[in-house]
Amino acid sequence: MCGVSGCYLLKENEAGVYNYLILHANQHRGQESAGICVYDGLRLVGKKGMGLVTEVFDRPDLRKLSGPVGIGHVRYSTTGASELVNAQPFKVGYSKGELALAHNGDIVNSEELRRELVSDGHAFVSETDSEVIARLLAVALTETDDMFEAFEDVMERLVGSYSLTVITSHGDLIAVRDPWGFRPLCLGWDERGFFVSSETVGLDVLGVEERRELERGEVVWIREGDVESKVVRRERKAVCMFEFVYFARPDSIIEGRCVYECRKCMGKRLAEEAPVECDLVVPVPDSGRTAALGYAESLGVPMEEGLIKNRYVGRTFIMPEQEERVRSIRVKLNPIREVIKGCSLAVVDDSIVRGNTSRQIVEMLRDAGAREVHMRIASPPVVSPCYYGIDMATKEELIAADLDVPEICEKISADSLAYLSLEGLVESIRLKKRELCVGCLTGEYPTPVPE
Amino acid sequence: MCGVSGCYLLKENEAGVYNYLILHANQHRGQESAGICVYDGLRLVGKKGMGLVTEVFDRPDLRKLSGPVGIGHVRYSTTGASELVNAQPFKVGYSKGELALAHNGDIVNSEELRRELVSDGHAFVSETDSEVIARLLAVALTETDDMFEAFEDVMERLVGSYSLTVITSHGDLIAVRDPWGFRPLCLGWDERGFFVSSETVGLDVLGVEERRELERGEVVWIREGDVESKVVRRERKAVCMFEFVYFARPDSIIEGRCVYECRKCMGKRLAEEAPVECDLVVPVPDSGRTAALGYAESLGVPMEEGLIKNRYVGRTFIMPEQEERVRSIRVKLNPIREVIKGCSLAVVDDSIVRGNTSRQIVEMLRDAGAREVHMRIASPPVVSPCYYGIDMATKEELIAADLDVPEICEKISADSLAYLSLEGLVESIRLKKRELCVGCLTGEYPTPVPE
Amino acid sequence: MCGVSGCYLLKENEAGVYNYLILHANQHRGQESAGICVYDGLRLVGKKGMGLVTEVFDRPDLRKLSGPVGIGHVRYSTTGASELVNAQPFKVGYSKGELALAHNGDIVNSEELRRELVSDGHAFVSETDSEVIARLLAVALTETDDMFEAFEDVMERLVGSYSLTVITSHGDLIAVRDPWGFRPLCLGWDERGFFVSSETVGLDVLGVEERRELERGEVVWIREGDVESKVVRRERKAVCMFEFVYFARPDSIIEGRCVYECRKCMGKRLAEEAPVECDLVVPVPDSGRTAALGYAESLGVPMEEGLIKNRYVGRTFIMPEQEERVRSIRVKLNPIREVIKGCSLAVVDDSIVRGNTSRQIVEMLRDAGAREVHMRIASPPVVSPCYYGIDMATKEELIAADLDVPEICEKISADSLAYLSLEGLVESIRLKKRELCVGCLTGEYPTPVPE
Amino acid sequence: MCGVSGCYLLKENEAGVYNYLILHANQHRGQESAGICVYDGLRLVGKKGMGLVTEVFDRPDLRKLSGPVGIGHVRYSTTGASELVNAQPFKVGYSKGELALAHNGDIVNSEELRRELVSDGHAFVSETDSEVIARLLAVALTETDDMFEAFEDVMERLVGSYSLTVITSHGDLIAVRDPWGFRPLCLGWDERGFFVSSETVGLDVLGVEERRELERGEVVWIREGDVESKVVRRERKAVCMFEFVYFARPDSIIEGRCVYECRKCMGKRLAEEAPVECDLVVPVPDSGRTAALGYAESLGVPMEEGLIKNRYVGRTFIMPEQEERVRSIRVKLNPIREVIKGCSLAVVDDSIVRGNTSRQIVEMLRDAGAREVHMRIASPPVVSPCYYGIDMATKEELIAADLDVPEICEKISADSLAYLSLEGLVESIRLKKRELCVGCLTGEYPTPVPE
Numbered sequence A, B, C, D: 001m002c003g004v005s006g007c008y009l010l011k012e013n014e015a016g017v018y019n020y021l022i023l024h025a026n027q028h029r030g031q032e033s034a035g036i037c038v039y040d041g042l043r044l045v046g047k048k049g050m051g052l053v054t055e056v057f058d059r060p061d062l063r064k065l066s067g068p069v070g071i072g073h074v075r076y077s078t079t080g081a082s083e084l085v086n087a088q089p090f091k092v093g094y095s096k097g098e099l100a101l102a103h104n105g106d107i108v109n110s111e112e113l114r115r116e117l118v119s120d121g122h123a124f125v126s127e128t129d130s131e132v133i134a135r136l137l138a139v140a141l142t143e144t145d146d147m148f149e150a151f152e153d154v155m156e157r158l159v160g161s162y163s164l165t166v167i168t169s170h171g172d173l174i175a176v177r178d179p180w181g182f183r184p185l186c187l188g189w190d191e192r193g194f195f196v197s198s199e200t201v202g203l204d205v206l207g208v209e210e211r212r213e214l215e216r217g218e219v220v221w222i223r224e225g226d227v228e229s230k231v232v233r234r235e236r237k238a239v240c241m242f243e244f245v246y247f248a249r250p251d252s253i254i255e256g257r258c259v260y261e262c263r264k265c266m267g268k269r270l271a272e273e274a275p276v277e278c279d280l281v282v283p284v285p286d287s288g289r290t291a292a293l294g295y296a297e298s299l300g301v302p303m304e305e306g307l308i309k310n311r312y313v314g315r316t317f318i319m320p321e322q323e324e325r326v327r328s329i330r331v332k333l334n335p336i337r338e339v340i341k342g343c344s345l346a347v348v349d350d351s352i353v354r355g356n357t358s359r360q361i362v363e364m365l366r367d368a369g370a371r372e373v374h375m376r377i378a379s380p381p382v383v384s385p386c387y388y389g390i391d392m393a394t395k396e397e398l399i400a401a402d403l404d405v406p407e408i409c410e411k412i413s414a415d416s417l418a419y420l421s422l423e424g425l426v427e428s429i430r431l432k433k434r435e436l437c438v439g440c441l442t443g444e445y446p447t448p449v450p451e
């Protein structure tokens, strides 16, 4: 997955710094690489690198990224190997100058589009969908100078999820959300200018109060200090439910819903659907914490932080080569024996993908003295892969693809296991089911998908 | 502050990897630099660097740090500038070979000791206390080959806090805790060998079950596969209360007490001492969370995670130069308006040092719609600096040094403010007051301190 | 300028190492960036970086660059800023797979070609001519699988100098020399396989004895272990005279001529054309040394190395900011006072471009006690810029563009100044004048050039 | 070997830049690591790193190294592994403040001195002689504030070669040459201040005209803008002849002799002692070039640069793992077949150490068509190791240790071989034999040496 940012400053030249701050707030959306590209009044200049925003940029970098308009990107690879050439923003020279593009999402038909482009003689330098979009846009812009028209062409071709920020060497900033609205994207403004962020937390950090989310299919075009907007193409609404369940920060607002409150509601609803007699509710930190709060509150059982997460586990941790030397889960999570010894636990997590982590957690908690371990999952089973940018696993790896709930329960050796129902999930989010993408839960996707 | 590690392997050569894992679990004790030094069967070889354990060491480094015995260190500077020359372990050649030393703590009389040594013609390459200890040890070891005797000499001279791990080019591992027991240090063992860690979490990650904490004044000397131990010097017990309040990981055990339970107890006790009518209890994450749980539970008011911490804030974040561009607190903490709007909040944190953060939190919560903000602090006011390794601030900067509680309350603009009492604290930890250091709370220190 | 390399191994997989060695021998052709790309049996994998070959590649890199076929590049920028994105080889995915291209030269009509391509909707990621060539080639290869046909199309469009090496993900290696033969390119072979190098010194280092230079307009296509060759397009011969005068290594063979011997001959001829009464002949090292030997020999005057060049002057030397602190020439060249004091000197250099260096040399030699300083230049005055890849300077900066020889002599404060005549140059190289490019000496170029 | 630098500025604060320039001119004396340490008006601050001066320091580094007084060092390791901890200047805190020291040379009795120091309880952090000297100096300075007195003590203890620059946190600069005068050291001055450099070329680059070499045993102490000097200890003169033969830059002046002229004289003298009938004289570049000029001139045979050296061969070149893939000599030296084919050659080099290079050169020249190859060496056979800082090889590796000249000739397959006589060498240098160290040529050393 990825996060995107953008800014259009009316009086300042600190586009680099503003994008740095927005990206930093969206860092959880991608830790593999980071990049910023700014219009310096003349040309587009950028820097990208592997690692966190704070690892890629130092103070001299930010000083060099000086200009009134800029975009940024944080990346966790779905398409394209983990190499610098695949990092974004993706910058190109085209018929009218230069443009740079940052993309969050996954294009379902990108291979087909790429094939069409190369059979027209186009040549690609990266493996990313972003390059496909950039090249389609470059083609469209040979015919027109109107960004709305160009994006009409481009969006007609693209199937899949895309929240985009784009800048040009004319100093324009464009923000785009795909016609289904899979991924979040919001726009804020105040006297300093306009700001774009994948999640609202990117505006919070700047203290930007005025804001709205982009509509699905909307193109926002900011130039010469003015904002124009147009809904260029529209499909059925299909907001990714997984943003609410796991991916987004709890303090973000998506489709007008506070993610924290949705998660808490999922926990409460789960308590109604699948209560359990237990001494303690224990969250799997950090992603299970909010639902656990709701679950415990609703059940009237105390919550205890019986598992502590090492906050320094990340991209660069080196797992020892001999697996037996240390159980990998212990590097990340540590049970507090004093808290859980002799207790019957309801352990709440947001979701189960492969099931390995859950199995190890159960085993670890038993070793630490838990009498019973009941797993409670605040979303339905994931039975099918995601084609829209969430790198869950292949179908084969999904534990719920072939096993039913009792089988999974056995596999992870829990005393009991329950998932939130699809209805429970949908009602917790308070969107209609037909407004959400729930493809990975049902196998029914809002767009055609590859076989 | 700092963390130290050590291992003595009976069958393997992976001392580098084991220290890496122990240090990683102790990473919260110091993020500025990291180092590992191993005995490779012949000599001591090491690597140190600025940054996190995962930033300093890559896989080839760990392969090179091959040998049966080794020590490690993570550092947050108190003495000595933030430079590589001050990173540890500190390695020297001495009369009997080589030794390397890792130190957690602060030596109160180090300037005096340093002055004595240089007036004997010694010359120092760093500004660290560790070098003072290492040079004293080197002098002592010219007279004797017995580590206990040598440390008797050394510990007679040292005033202050020190948990040490030491290795020699004879392949010995030594672990030492100062005569007051300021800082934690524990020893674990199983069929793989012996392991030393500042906190017990460093043993948890390895799955080492057999363990004990070192006694104050104890020297553990492991050589040729055998452990010998001796309490070499003893002063009044003075375990740092701040380890329980803030510094240690909640899942660690210190002086037999589970830190998490102590913190929860502080929260409960605070609820008894300073209850408040409120709609919600909100922790200041992460350090206030455990006490907040206890406070909420005891008060019978729901707890909500109304403040979300950006987990990527760290050492390398670049704060924009023009302060006004963004309020610094917003980069780290974000309130959830939907949760707190219109509510009266009891905000629980572990401690207040300078007061800046608390002031900004109160302001931010009000801006986000909180009706009332009552600060509840799960420890007594800090009125005096620490001389034993916790880098709190100078006396001038301590908000409670000159102001009483109502004045502080006004300064941070809270609706009310209450601290835990000293008795409350002591009873939550369940040690006797005379067994704890509470110097920074009372100005009465367990050792002579500089004027 | 740049250098290119290529290899096609029949039995080994060390394409990375072979290209490393060839590039290292061609390092004088470009010190700004270096890159290698190999076909690993499946795909093209590469590495490029800023700096010397030895700075960009370490042993693990070379191990990773494993495969039977590969190309390489060293770059000194003429088009495109000094950034990694402009480094080569340039790799793209096209309709039939992947291809990578390394280019030495300068395309005169590249802006026009680029404009045509972008108006067809192509988008460019770099500012290099190499990308223009690669995109033209990608377009051509949509129509045909025949490399000769494809290059017929491409070479019809390209005006300017280009020696190319290309690999594809089918494992083919292609080497191309432009229809004028501006830049050198040679092919060698033995039982290990086929090797391509800008200069013959790249084959010398491998001990490859069998070799030939590519003809102008020739395309060599190696696939499935077989070599095919075809002269695809031919224009008048226009070998760059400056390769003989300055650019190439003296131990290289170009157009069958040994560069060292050509230079020596230029020196001898210069002695005939412009003898001088002097005590000593002093070369400006390193580029003036060979001609100086010839000049001294022919004149019968002893040669002395009266100027010593600091061999560590390079790309990364930091010139102090206050110019007056040190005369910049002194960092590079140092006169030996003991050798030249009181002497009348004939100072021999290969060429004068801006004239700054010559002026400083004269001044420095006088300061060091030279009685007379006679400058002797082993090539004619440079009066016009180069459009074919030698980054000499703009017309305005060329000292001989506006000044005649006596004026230049005055400007550089020499006692006398003489250049080699054009005839002298041509005869020293032993090619016909119409077979050489002498554009920068006469303003008459072998191709149309921009106004 | 190593090079040292120092400066004491009267009006400026650019000690970092001046040392950078002096070190750069002395770079040939050591390419492994570089370091600069300056007195910033208060304290000593420094930077050191592995690699060339231009690799270690960037512009921000030089800006940070701001202050009126500073020293520098370039290192090629003789004692101490190639690690950063062994890089210099070596900085310590001692009884009166801080001092830093840069050392060129080798202390014969350093192990003994180190043993004495550690048995007094001193502990060493590096393996360098410099640390031994610094600790002795620190001990001496506890007794006295007089640098002359302190160095009297220190120099009484030290046996071996040492040219030193030292700074203190009082802002003093001290330069010292050992009592034998093994290694060069010179002092220059003008209105900008005082400058110290291993070789005179370091003063040339600054345009400093006023200068003198330090006398053997002399201590120069610059403080508060005044220079004091004293010859503190004197032994028999023993200037290293190898500085003249090979090590120093040809444009340096040592003991009043121009190195270039000495080398030229060695070549002439060699022509008298060992003439040969030949078509061409060919130097082995770069070190053989000057002697070859003299040899050719004296013999009346033309000199040709029949061997070209790749100027990019250095510390970081990666030799391919399979030796047979490429003959290592070819990476460094390339013969010009056109020049030497069918000729009888007199090949002139400065010295033979192990003999490998000579053997490979002969073979390569024959392969390139030379009819006869006569090796002429412009110094006598090296039969014994150096104990004073030149890292020649162990006795076992020295080809002339066990073999006489005809045997060596056979081993390297030359048609004939001749060395310069010792008398010839001494007379070329124009010092008395008893004023030179010729230990490695005779086995008779000017000081006691280890067995």
Ligand SMILES: Nc1ncnc2c1ncn2[C@@H]1O[C@H](COP(=O)(O)OP(=O)(O)O)[C@@H](O)[C@H]1O
Residues within 6 Å of the ligand: A028, A245, A246, A247, A248, A249, A250, A284, A285, A286, A287, A288, A309, B308, B309, B310, B311, B312
């Ligand atoms: N700053 C933050 N504060 C709290 N939660 C966060 C923050 N950033 C991301 N998250 C949440 O963290 C969760 C992922 O964290 P976690 O469970 O610790 O890791 P994992 O991906 O291993 O499950 C997501 O639910 C996301 O919403």
Ligand SMILES: Nc1ncnc2c1ncn2[C@@H]1O[C@H](COP(=O)(O)OP(=O)(O)O)[C@@H](O)[C@H]1O
Residues within 6 Å of the ligand: A308, A309, A310, A311, A312, B028, B245, B246, B247, B248, B249, B250, B284, B285, B286, B287, B288, B309
């Ligand atoms: N892995 C961990 N999990 C939970 N808490 C931790 C962990 N590591 C350290 N801590 C706790 O984090 C606290 C410090 O974190 P926090 O409050 O987020 O930062 P700050 O130092 O800014 O107050 C300490 O109380 C420490 O006990």
Ligand SMILES: Nc1ncnc2c1ncn2[C@@H]1O[C@H](COP(=O)(O)OP(=O)(O)O)[C@@H](O)[C@H]1O
Residues within 6 Å of the ligand: C308, C309, C310, C311, C312, D028, D245, D246, D247, D248, D249, D250, D284, D285, D286, D287, D288, D309, D350
């Ligand atoms: N800038 C320079 N110009 C010319 N000669 C130099 C320079 N710097 C060092 N030297 C000389 O280079 C010689 C060593 O170089 P060379 O023969 O090329 O390498 P090697 O050490 O392999 O023999 C020494 O004789 C030294 O005097």
Ligand SMILES: Nc1ncnc2c1ncn2[C@@H]1O[C@H](COP(=O)(O)OP(=O)(O)O)[C@@H](O)[C@H]1O
Residues within 6 Å of the ligand: C028, C245, C246, C247, C248, C249, C250, C284, C285, C286, C287, C288, C309, D308, D309, D310, D311, D312
């Ligand atoms: N390995 C080498 N040996 C000798 N000459 C070389 C080598 N590599 C490049 N050259 C020559 O060096 C010359 C450029 O060097 P030089 O005169 O020292 O630098 P500058 O570019 O400053 O004039 C060119 O003439 C080139 O032919």
Ligand code: SF4
Residues within 6 Å of the ligand: A182, A239, A240, A241, A242, A243, A385, A386, A387, A388, A389, A390, A437, A438, A439, A440, A441
């Ligand atoms: S398939 Fe699942 S994860 Fe993917 S967009 Fe749809 S709901 Fe989200």
Ligand code: SF4
Residues within 6 Å of the ligand: B182, B239, B240, B241, B242, B243, B385, B386, B387, B388, B389, B390, B437, B438, B439, B440, B441
């Ligand atoms: S003074 Fe305070 S922080 Fe320091 S050791 Fe004592 S209790 Fe701990």
Ligand code: SF4
Residues within 6 Å of the ligand: C182, C239, C240, C241, C242, C243, C385, C386, C387, C388, C389, C390, C437, C438, C439, C440, C441
């Ligand atoms: S213009 Fe001059 S430098 Fe350029 S190719 Fe022609 S001869 Fe060579």
Ligand code: SF4
Residues within 6 Å of the ligand: D182, D239, D240, D241, D242, D243, D385, D386, D387, D388, D389, D390, D437, D438, D439, D440, D441
């Ligand atoms: S032994 Fe040889 S190399 Fe060493 S100092 Fe004496 S003459 Fe020089």
Ligand SMILES: [Mg+2]
Residues within 6 Å of the ligand: A284, A285, A286, A287, A288
């Ligand atoms: Mg999780």
Ligand SMILES: [Mg+2]
Residues within 6 Å of the ligand: B284, B285, B286, B287, B288
């Ligand atoms: Mg905190």
Ligand SMILES: [Mg+2]
Residues within 6 Å of the ligand: C284, C285, C286, C287, C288
């Ligand atoms: Mg030159």
Ligand SMILES: [Mg+2]
Residues within 6 Å of the ligand: D284, D285, D286, D287, D288
């Ligand atoms: Mg040599």
